[in-house]
Amino acid sequence: MTLRTVGLALTALAPAAWAIYPDVAATSPFLNVGMVGSGSFSQEGSGVPVGPRHILTAAHLGGRDNPLSGARFMLNGELYLPVARVRNDGADLAITTLDHDLPNWYQIAYLNEATMQGRSGALVGFGLTGNLRVNGTGYDLVPGTKGTRRLGFNVLGLRQQVSYTIAVAHNPFVWLWDLDKAGFADALGDGAAIPGEANVAEGDSGGAVFVQQNGVWQLGGIIVITWSNATSFGQGGGGAVDLNQYRNWIEQTLPPKILSTGVANLQNFGGSPTTQTLRMEVRATGSTTPLEVYTLSPDAANNISLRTYRVGAHDVWLKGPHWLAQKVNVALTDTGVTNLGFSLRNGDVNGDNSVNLADFLALRAAFGTSSGSPNWNPNADLNGDGSVNVADFVILRANFGQSGAA
Secondary structure, X not given: OOOOOOOOEEEEOOOOOOOOEOOOEOOOOOOOOEEEEEOOOEEEEEEEEEEOOEEEEOOOOOOOOOOOOOOEEEEOOEEEOEEEEEEEOOOOEEEEEEXXXXXXXXXXXXXXXXXXXXXXXXXXXXXXXXXEOXXXXXXXXXXXXXXXXXXXXXXXXXXXXXXXXXXXXXXXXXXXXXXXXXXXXXXXXXXXXXXXEOEOOOOOOOOEEEEEEOOEEEEEEEEEEEEEOOOOOOOEEEEEEEHHHHHHHHHHHOOOOEEXXXXXXXXXXXXXXXXXXXXXXXXXXXXXOEEEEEEEOOOOOOEEEEEEOOOEEEEEEEEOOOEOOEEEEEEEOOOOOOOEEEEEOEOOOOOOOEOOHHHHHHHHHHOOOEOOOOOOOHHHOOOOOOEOOHHHHHHHHHOOOOEOOO
């Protein structure tokens, strides 16, 4: 993909971090983004939990002489003290280890440039808000409005490496967005404003850019800069570190996730299980809302694995392309388990988690085809023999009227 370069006048969101405006309060599922600061608590920026005792934030926040200065974390009124902090100044990222467990954390979406570009991102931070000027030339920041969790949206229009200095040099790869409201220049050429369009401001540095991945909000970037292409604040946009670029550093700095293993029996299937992509969700017991979502393929012996920080009783939900979902309750341990056992019923041709008339019609439409045929539907090849025939109808009929776990 050709990278389009934009001349930017950068303003790093430091040392207090630049804020999300207009003033829209953040709601679930964004309530675990917190504040980073010092003392008894003086806010300097924002931070995002990414593990049981770890937050990801901007490296330019806090003091340089004492690595733990300005690294305290406040979440929904509870103060967490730092015990260790690792900075990656080039990436403008920092990972802080806290003194006690967080109530929840976010899964990181490591997505490549082609997958991320053009997506709508949810911007969440605790910075200043602002009021739109009557003449449409920008926003006026409102003093004293830091400390409230706010939510806005913008399109991730361009990925670019930028350079700026706050005590030390930072040169991260960032995702940039601009303001496209009436009266604003479409600097990135990414189209009209989207609903809830917003930017960032002082206090948002270290905050989150979330993206929808596998149907859930996952962490895609850490807010670090604002930029302008005019003299008026607001006539530009902001930027967040591209976490995919720094995946190795993040995964090497965080503690390793706990490995659990098991078997997923794909019923009535004679093809290679390695060709099938399954969706796995980890949920709180009794909930239908996923805490984490993974896509995986079994090995040739139907073995599957899960890597997660989560321990204790959880529901683990698994679904295949043309199999009904199954949910099992598992007591995950801090050393991992080996009893993730699933046996998935076949016949869900259209993937809606039920075997019914719609599946029959979809199979009938593909009947007599084989791999490479113009109207070939691989999900109608229930037994995986490379063709849609009577054997597939027999499988569908055996499970007709059944539904998978919600």
